[in-house]
Amino acid sequence: MASTKVKPLGQRVLVKRLDEDETSGGGIIIPDTAKEKPQEATIVALGTGKNEEGKEVPFSVTEGDKVLISKYGGTDIKLDGEEHLILSESDILAIVE
Amino acid sequence: MASTKVKPLGQRVLVKRLDEDETSGGGIIIPDTAKEKPQEATIVALGTGKNEEGKEVPFSVTEGDKVLISKYGGTDIKLDGEEHLILSESDILAIVE
Amino acid sequence: MASTKVKPLGQRVLVKRLDEDETSGGGIIIPDTAKEKPQEATIVALGTGKNEEGKEVPFSVTEGDKVLISKYGGTDIKLDGEEHLILSESDILAIVE
């Protein structure tokens, strides 16, 4: 994990984009012609989990989960040289098991 | 089912588009001129069922159901060579019995 | 009714458009110049009745009711050769008694 720690706020998570050779083999292929092309990533850190009213909503993902994320939404940052993304949990489409 | 497992998040489901010869015979014909052309698909996996407040809302569909889905909405992915779609349950129009 | 059964999801209903000779005689005439031209239809099937929070909301229409529906909204499908429409109950303007 990154030596610089980033703790997302609220219902956001920090994810690391997966390199081509880390993606789930031949299992998931995202067609180039897909209307909205999802991306594979790994959960690096969960946010504080507080919603806008200040109540805690438990996350459905945990650190280390491999996920499919929506192409749109999220903010790119580089942590220790690697591409990361801070995004809302609602922009995670699915967990790849 | 796909060897690679995909667990949709929240109120999303994973569906597989039906090939022409799998669709419901002469029963349902979707006119080419339809304003919004629905598509037939089969439910492959249900999501976690948690809504945005973290509460569980039961699904009205189950694995194996043949459904009509809205043409718009959803994200295309290929699983083991077959076209799938992750979409919100609210984009399912009807169950074909 | 159609031999292929279609069960709408949520607060949607399945309706069959009325042919000219089935409409309510000289009673209702929808002017060609109407801003939003409604259409006459018959309720074929009610949905599951669950709203987005998973709670059941009773329908105000029943199978067989002749209704006026909003021109916009709804998805066209053909069932056993006849034009049908899946639409939200909130797009039904009135019951024609």
Next chain:
Amino acid sequence: MASTKVKPLGQRVLVKRLDEDETSGGGIIIPDTAKEKPQEATIVALGTGKNEEGKEVPFSVTEGDKVLISKYGGTDIKLDGEEHLILSESDILAIVE
């Protein structure tokens, strides 16, 4: 009233547009230059009164009330040769007493 009966759904009402000679004398004049020109009409039938959650909300108007309605909104239909309109009660601006 119309021989063909129309029962509006939800918080909608059925109104009949007033002819020029039926409007409220010299009392109300709607200026041609008005930004949003209202229209006079009579309440013909109340809807079922159920809101989108299925709860009954009492109407503030009753059959026979002469009302001012918003120019925009509503759907035109002809009942037994006379111009009617199905519109939401919230598009009624005022009752003319």
Next chain:
Amino acid sequence: MASTKVKPLGQRVLVKRLDEDETSGGGIIIPDTAKEKPQEATIVALGTGKNEEGKEVPFSVTEGDKVLISKYGGTDIKLDGEEHLILSESDILAIVE
């Protein structure tokens, strides 16, 4: 007051625009260059006070109050030859005491 009575529906009020010589002397001057130019008016009648859920919300203004109203919003009508306006109470900016 007008001989023809108009009872606004819901949280609307009926106001009469003030003539130049009725406005609050030199006290309030609305600059011509104001981004949103308010207008002075007098409350003629309060609405039924029911909100969209059918609950009664008390008005903060009463008949006879001199008010500043937002330029946008509201519907012009003429009552017994005088310019009136039906508008939502939320479009009243302030009471001029």
Next chain:
Amino acid sequence: MASTKVKPLGQRVLVKRLDEDETSGGGIIIPDTAKEKPQEATIVALGTGKNEEGKEVPFSVTEGDKVLISKYGGTDIKLDGEEHLILSESDILAIVE
């Protein structure tokens, strides 16, 4: 304060724009290139404090407070020759102590 009194409605406040020589010395400088340029003002009068449901919400500002207000939003009026503004409390960014 103004001899003509203006009582804002709801969660609005009446403020007086500060002249250049009244602003907070060298303390706060609002860069000309700021995306959204705030302005300094003094609270002259608080509104009735009722929200849209008719419930009273206490103000976080009081008469005499010096505040930073959002450039957009609010309605200009002149009271006894001085520039004032009626705006929603939510358009106040901060209190300058």
Next chain:
Amino acid sequence: MASTKVKPLGQRVLVKRLDEDETSGGGIIIPDTAKEKPQEATIVALGTGKNEEGKEVPFSVTEGDKVLISKYGGTDIKLDGEEHLILSESDILAIVE
């Protein structure tokens, strides 16, 4: 801290942009090509914490926290010669630990 004190209203915070040499070393690099480029800043002051209904929602950040903020949103002000920003807590993406 600034000699002129600024107390943000509601769920807003006051932050100071970090100079290049104050940012988190080589740890976080925000790619120039990032769709939405975040910025590093330090929390200078918390707001009153009242939400729009007047209820207090505790902040998830505290004075002195180093944070990543969304590029869009917020209002620039200069306090004692240094660039500050008043922004909603919901525009803070993450705490940099």
